Amino acid sequence: MLRAGILGATGAVGQKFVELLDGHPWFETTALVASGRSTGRQYREAVNWIGATEIPASVASMDVLPLGDDLPCDFVFSGLHASIADQAEPMLARAGYPVISNAKSFRMHSNVPLLIPEVNPDHTSLIKVQDWQSQGYIVTNPNCSTVGLTCALKPLHDTFGVNAVQVTTMQALSGAGYPGVPSLDALANIVPFIGGEEDKLVHEPNKLLGTLVETELLPASITISAQCNRVPVLEGHMECVSVKLESDASKDEVHDAFESSVSPIADLHLPSEPKKFLHVFEDERFPQPRQHSNLGAGMTVSIGRIRSCEVLDYKFVVLSHNTVRGAAGGAILNAELLMKQGLLGTRNT
Amino acid sequence: MLRAGILGATGAVGQKFVELLDGHPWFETTALVASGRSTGRQYREAVNWIGATEIPASVASMDVLPLGDDLPCDFVFSGLHASIADQAEPMLARAGYPVISNAKSFRMHSNVPLLIPEVNPDHTSLIKVQDWQSQGYIVTNPNCSTVGLTCALKPLHDTFGVNAVQVTTMQALSGAGYPGVPSLDALANIVPFIGGEEDKLVHEPNKLLGTLVETELLPASITISAQCNRVPVLEGHMECVSVKLESDASKDEVHDAFESSVSPIADLHLPSEPKKFLHVFEDERFPQPRQHSNLGAGMTVSIGRIRSCEVLDYKFVVLSHNTVRGAAGGAILNAELLMKQGLLGTRNT
């Protein structure tokens, strides 16, 4: 068992790390790190727990630790806000900790892998180019709205090439954290704006679908246009996507590309890897966030309504669980991949 | 005062007609028509009233009439389901009644005006080509999701020409009528499918933006791709739109086209015509359905977030009130236009 620390352990993402790591076969939570107010208190006292299950008994009475460079763990998951991650993550990498981060701070940095194990597992080799004068490094997972889109684009890009993408998102409230969106803005309403989100959707998929030439990452060159909306849904980001392909493809071929897509890491049998990476629905009413966000314990990405697009080539709907696949679950899968690749191990302290 | 009948008076759209006609300066509700069960009962007993205001006193104790060709009114508004409208509307036109319909049955018929007064007021001349052997005729208003989009496209098409449109809708529950969407499908959920809706969005705007050459309507030739979603909102359809223009336009020119757009019927001072046909929001969080659907008593169409589109040319958000502008209110405005054009008058019976 490796010892995992959780940075920002009392926040919404931090809580999801706590929940998902409970009973994990490889990782054990040994350090809960949070800001000043919480430090020194038991986790159960410090946290405003928002999960639908109880605080795991194994961590409930653990003392919350201050952020520092000497944490009792082998590596850390970071659920920090970018404003804190900016400083804290390099500090910990320098101190020798692998930092598996959900923060946006270093996602687009040229030496930092932006990682979805089923999409670009080879990008972890960028770690070698990081120079923290230590065994530490930073690996990031993408924005919650990027994950579903990129997982869906992956088989299309591999098979036909993707030229252009139009995407309109309908994103769940949990994506804004807690307290997040005021209820008077959320109930029976839509907010057609999420700060910074559309820009992430333009750039992150291209990095994720990029090609590694030795240690240089050549991003893909898909033109992406995004419109992002906050909708009154609890979990699960829906995305209406239209794509323009580089080569001709029939609707059946597009369907098959999704349906027959095999995860490149399937044979690693990572604990958080779902049986099915992509699930294609034939029922035109599906997927729906309330029913299908939890497919594959929240790690399966759902696709539905594949059909011709009058303007581009094909259009379809994508659903992914924003706090599991799109945040904590995605980061944990990253850590599992790194472990299998021999890049994560016991820390000599 | 002209005497108005309401077909399907106990349904969701019929109720909205009742509500909006209460206190109307030109029209007085004199006939409430509904199906067998309701016939002969007082309206207040027959209807399962879902409005947020009380049943208007003037109609509450009126007897509900059966559908027939001898109704005590000068013209009728139709809130019928298409399955009934298919037969009932021609029957009434033949009997000499102008039928101002919200049903989809005859919208795409070549001799029937599909009408938004601010968009194509001249299309009413198609009435002349209808041949019911009577003074009767049928005029229709478009689908609730078509209205907002078409009102927004109108100034762009007039100014720059529109080649192609990508639209993703997030449509309110009231658009499905009552009982409509089951709450377990609606609460905290999205249904990415609305039967027949996407097809209407492809065809109706082209008819509305078409050109009348003598008595033949040449539709516009905009390529439209639509993705329609049902979301947990009560009133107000939001649409994320991207457009490709025929001629070059700067973002400011696009903004000005919206902002300076003048309703071609402004000088008619129709009672239901809002002061502002289009309202452009500068605040990037707006428009939102809960706050802005009621602008201009539900007849103003709101536009926001005008910006460049990476794939087509420009993108923006449109909001319109689906049961007012998109149904009963739109039909009443149609009747007002017809009256000013001398096409609606007292019936000699």
Next chain:
Amino acid sequence: MLRAGILGATGAVGQKFVELLDGHPWFETTALVASGRSTGRQYREAVNWIGATEIPASVASMDVLPLGDDLPCDFVFSGLHASIADQAEPMLARAGYPVISNAKSFRMHSNVPLLIPEVNPDHTSLIKVQDWQSQGYIVTNPNCSTVGLTCALKPLHDTFGVNAVQVTTMQALSGAGYPGVPSLDALANIVPFIGGEEDKLVHEPNKLLGTLVETELLPASITISAQCNRVPVLEGHMECVSVKLESDASKDEVHDAFESSVSPIADLHLPSEPKKFLHVFEDERFPQPRQHSNLGAGMTVSIGRIRSCEVLDYKFVVLSHNTVRGAAGGAILNAELLMKQGLLGTRNT
């Protein structure tokens, strides 16, 4: 026209004052007062407007003023938080302003009227006992959950005497102001606790239903037990009430007491007084917040499901609009009563 100031004009209650005073026949908004951040900016710039109608043109470009004792108005409405009202309201009363307050700070003070015009219009004479060394005074309206309950108890208490009350509330999100309840606590959820609310329901109705003996207020002695819940509703507090009466009453007599209840101020024809103070529904599915909160422009209190209680004597449901009748609208009605009573006039400055 009297000149009205609004304290806390950018807050949720303040905005409702602005909205309801627009077009008021007696009062004109001449001073918008808010905290430091907003001071000196135009109202439209300073406010995060949350209403479903536009900011009234008459105030949109008005400069926001700092709190002070020299405001350009004849009296003030206070939508301040109690923490600020504690100091600000006495300061303004001392400076000679009638303060018509929605804050809780002075509601239970022995010399301050806690006022619902239809319940205890005579309590305004308590003003005479206030001693601010000026023409100023403070008058308060009750908590949003108290209003509906007390309006419903009034005819029962007058007719039969009320001994005891059990009330369970289901309160709308708007009662918590903005940003108020986080959406993750609100959507598809209930929070069975509202700080301080149950205590207000125990004490305020007894003061409101109390008897004035010269200048001393003898509170009623109804034993009240309250359980307060926050529910995902936008506007309208629902309350399930059971009462024990002092004298025998048949169900019909209870029904008649509600139905035939006449507002003691009906002959004053106050602008905000609804035609019907209490509305009794016979349909057992009603009242419902979405449909019936707006009855009487939000000033009518609705009652339904009157029936025997197995434990106490009778039980029923009460609905009232929490931000109109329960806050700004109630305060405006208070001011209208004070004006008719000759207690509100032009200020000599």
Next chain:
Amino acid sequence: MLRAGILGATGAVGQKFVELLDGHPWFETTALVASGRSTGRQYREAVNWIGATEIPASVASMDVLPLGDDLPCDFVFSGLHASIADQAEPMLARAGYPVISNAKSFRMHSNVPLLIPEVNPDHTSLIKVQDWQSQGYIVTNPNCSTVGLTCALKPLHDTFGVNAVQVTTMQALSGAGYPGVPSLDALANIVPFIGGEEDKLVHEPNKLLGTLVETELLPASITISAQCNRVPVLEGHMECVSVKLESDASKDEVHDAFESSVSPIADLHLPSEPKKFLHVFEDERFPQPRQHSNLGAGMTVSIGRIRSCEVLDYKFVVLSHNTVRGAAGGAILNAELLMKQGLLGTRNT
């Protein structure tokens, strides 16, 4: 393994049986029974699956059977509507099948156990008095709103005696089945009426808490008054309860009665029995349906906000999962108890 049939397998309750029986250690689903339309089709085709997990693979391709007296199973769970259960359940009992029913048809029949294993496990002996001329019998579980209340009353009634109860419920939409409540009645709204529900709350708890004297059941004599509301929550019925006790009790003693309550069947280690039958929250904001309905896999009943009641003696909040503990899960626990008691076994056919 016993072979279980599910009656009404395509309905909302039937689906929950299917979901909860998947992977059950003692029971295996071998017969899916539904009405005419579904008969002969594969379950996955016949059902409009509304669950948040996939249809279990073990039953997805099973053929749906018609209702009949020769089903390939050892006993049946009934998720039938009362209108069908009235005839179907006696027919199956006569045919020799133990019928473990969630329908209301026979709950109040004197010979039929109304059963919550933690409350009245001995009531199963009523089976002996049933006379179907076969090995068959009927056992029922209570209404979804009764379960939480009765589980909470049980320790109070055992310890102090309960005289009277006032309960106001806030019930989840899933309690109305599918399609159930129309979304326009549910979203941002409350319906203060649920047909027949208040009556069930008056009678069922008294039967459940009754005493068996030989084979006669003497019901408890608690006076109960209920007010039932439908609220926009997905899962979990909240109830605000006030109780009058027969003997004096301090608040600590009431708290201890809940906290130290031990399930009388704890030593049976039934698979669906939660570790904690009752969970008492100290945080006054809890329990809440979204977070806590799933405690103990939906079988734990939560209690919070224990405090003195000004009118009766004590008041508190109860939450229970309406489709698990309150329907399918409760019925499965009943079957597990019957099996341990030797009343359920292999059928000789």
